Amino acid sequence: MYLKLLAxxxxxxxxxxxxxxxxxxxECRHSYDIRFFFWKDFHNIALDLFVVFVIGRIYEAVFPLDSPLxxxxxCxxxxxxxxxxxIxxxxxxxxxxxxxxVWSVPTFIFVGFMGLALLALAGLHAHYFWKFLTARGKCSFLLEMLAIIGVFVVPRAISSSFHAHHWFTAWLAAQLCRFNTAWSRSAQFFFIGVYxxxxxxxxxxxxxxxxxxxLLADSQRCQRLLPCTADQAMQNVMVIPP
Incomplete structure (x- = not known):
């Protein structure tokens, strides 16, 4: 089933x-080609999906991966x-x-509406969590979410360089939407689509x-970037343009 999800x-x-x-x-990065995809991203995508498959309980889903939902x-x-x-x-x-x-007033308004929609979705999941999960299921859910946040979010979020790419935020959200209801699975695969x-x-x-x-260039002592140390890089990324 995991291989079917990956495919x-x-x-x-x-x-x-x-x-x-x-x-x-x-908008699209046209320099991103198939070679770069397999060199850099393919194995990471396979690992990302394995985490979602396990933590997101896709292996327990009652909706087949080729179902219309x-x-x-x-899509x-x-x-x-x-x-x-x-827009x-x-x-x-x-x-x-x-x-x-950079954000304008319409941007904040739109994000506000999106925030309300996400809160409604979170509310549905919270209601299902409290009403339908067993004590063991609740503990499992909380521990797994804490582990995901502690491993993948917190160590990097404290950096001033942290950028929440939409592939990353959607990947995290897909792991939260893991209940066997149509609305939860729809949300899960919608977030996988955003990913x-x-x-x-x-x-x-x-x-x-x-x-x-x-950091990688400095660690590997890349010849073209030897003058640029990791310390210099950290200073550069913390500078806020005027």
């Missing part, structure tokens, strides 16, 4: 890439981020600099952005 996601990755990058004029949710998730990019005031990122200096969109268009960029690149 389905790879199919949607390819379709999203072709439709958005070659069939439209929407799953396919439609994946919507793969398309919505690119469609939203057509001028939504061409922003979720970084401290962008929020403080697909982010990687198909831009690649699986590191959440530490340029700091990750500088």
């Amino acid at each position: 389905e996601v790879l199919l949607f990755l390819g379709l999203t890439r072709v439709i958005v990058c070659q069939g439209t004029s929407l 799953v396919v439609v949710s994946l 919507c998730g793969s398309a919505v981020p690119s469609l939203l990019d057509i 001028p005031f939504l061409k922003v990122s979720l970084t401290m600099y962008q929020v403080m200096c 697909v969109n982010g990687i198909a268009l831009y690649g699986r960029d590191p959440v530490l952005s340029c700091q990750a690149a500088w």
Whole structure:
């Protein structure tokens, strides 16, 4: 079943890439090609999906991976981020600099409505959590979510270079939406679709952005970047442009 999930996601990755990058004029990183995908991202995607498969309880899902609910949710998730990019005031990122200096009033209003929708979804999950899960199920859910946040979020979120790419936030959300109801599984595969969109268009960029690149370059003593030490990189990424 995991291999079927991986194959389905790879199919949607390819379709999203072709439709958005070659069939439209929407934003897309055209330098991201198939070689780079297999060199850098393929193994990480396989690991990402394995985590979602286990933590997101996809192996327990009552909806087959080829069911209309799953396919439609994946399609919507793969398309919505690119469609939203057509709107001028939504061409922003979720970084401290962008929020403080670039976001406009319509951006905040839209994000507010999205926040309310996410709160409603969280409320549905909280209600299901308290009413239908056993004590063991509740403990398992809480411990696994704490582990995911503690391992994948907290260590990097404390860095000033942290950038919550939409592939990353959607990947996290897909693990939370794991209950065997139509609305929870729809949300889960919608978020997997958003994950697909982010990687198909831009690649699986590191959440530490340029700091990750500088640290790797310094660690490997890359000849072209020897003058740029990790300390210099950390100072550079913390500078807020005027």
